[in-house]
Amino acid sequence: SQTIHQWPATLVQPVGSPLSLECTVEGTSNPNLYWYRQAAGRGLQLLFYSVGIGQISSEVPQNLSASRPQDRQFILSSKKLLLSDSGFYLCAWSSGSSWSEQYFGPGTRLTVT
Amino acid sequence: QKEVEQNSGPLSVPEGAIASLNCTYSDRGSQSFFWYRQYSGKSPELIMSIYSNGDKEDGRFTAQLNKASQYVSLLIRDSQPSDSATYLCAVLLGAGSYQLTFGKGTKLSVIP
Numbered sequence: 298s299q300t301i302h303q304w305p306a307t308l309v310q311p312v313g314s315p316l317s318l319e320c321t322v323e324g325t326s327n328p329n330l331y332w333y334r335q336a337a338g339r340g341l342q343l344l345f346y347s348v349g350i351g352q353i354s355s356e357v358p359q360n361l362s363a364s365r366p367q368d369r370q371f372i373l374s375s376k377k378l379l380l381s382d383s384g385f386y387l388c389a390w391s392s393g394s395s396w397s398e399q400y401f402g403p404g405t406r407l408t409v410t
Numbered sequence: 411q412k413e414v415e416q417n418s419g420p421l422s423v424p425e426g427a428i429a430s431l432n433c434t435y436s437d438r439g440s441q442s443f444f445w446y447r448q449y450s451g452k453s454p455e456l457i458m459s460i461y462s463n464g465d466k467e468d469g470r471f472t473a474q475l476n477k478a479s480q481y482v483s484l485l486i487r488d489s490q491p492s493d494s495a496t497y498l499c500a501v502l503l504g505a506g507s508y509q510l511t512f513g514k515g516t517k518l519s520v521i522p
Contacts, residue, residue: 329508341454341498341512348508356509387453391508398444399500399510401453 299324301402303388309408316361316375318405320388323369328390330371331399332363336384347371348393383409412437412503416513424521429486431516433499436480442502443475443482447495448515454498458484489520 300323310316322328332344343356345363353363360379364372371388388402413436423429431445442461446454458473460466460482466473472485482501486493496515503511 331508331510340514341500341510343509343511346508354508385453398456398459400456401446404453 299390299400301388301390301400303386303402303405305405306403307406307408309410310378311410312380313377316373316378316382316407318373318386318388318407320371320373320402321369322390325390325392326368327393328369329393329397329399330365331389331391332371332373333387333389333401334384335387341387345373378409380409383407412511414499414501414511414513416497416499416516418514419517420519421516422519422521423489425489425491427489429489429493429518429520431484431486431497431499431518433482433484433501433513434480435482435499435501435503435511437501437503438477438480439504440477440480440501441504443473444500444502444510445471445473445482445484446498446500446512447493448498449495486518489518491520491522494518494520 302321331346333341335341347365386405389399391397391399415434445458447457448454460473460475470487474483496517498515499513500510
């Protein structure tokens with residue numbers, strides 16, 4: 298069966314510091330990978346998605362970036378965090394078809410102070 | 411702006427009753443529809459997917475889709491206190507899209 302991991306589970310970072318969140322998927326190959334953010338009082342917002350190694354699509358302009366160095370690894374980064382970057386960051390995967398179901402990891406709760 | 415709308419609630423139902431959750435979407439080209447359950451502080455969990463008009467049943471859950479009315483709903487029969495959570499409607503907007511657009515969710519409270 299497929300498993301998706303995210304770490305760290307929680308993170309408190311000062312404004313202006315860098316960020317690196319990691320997501321890995323087990324039990325499947327060539328998954329589509331996604332990064333979402335859920336801010337307090339707001340809905341889930343798609344940040345990035347990837348259909349293959351090195352292929353990243355950005356949905357929202359921001360100071361975040363994403364990379365996919367390996368087939369089942371997805372990384373979310375920032376060089377300088379803003380207060381507005383606080384939120385619940387969720388990684389998700391789906392099989393190759395664009396219409397298929399997306400499954401979420403446990404998430405990383407980020408607080409920028 | 412392509413949107414997915416849900417009543418934010420809270421929706422309160424007594425234990426054993428039917429809970430009805432509703433969602434409307436703006437893009438007529440949407441093909442895939444999903445319901446997620448999210449407990450407080452946890453990540454969303456997929457509970458139902460529906461792709462064609464009509465009803466789809468899975469245990470106590472029934473998803474209903476009406477593409478002409480751009481409306482999707484989730485019925486929970488014999489509601490239990492453990493069903494208390496926020497339910498998120500998600501829509502893949504447009505054919506071939508990878509982008510799931512979520513509603514803001516409806517908070518359900520099942521009263522023992």
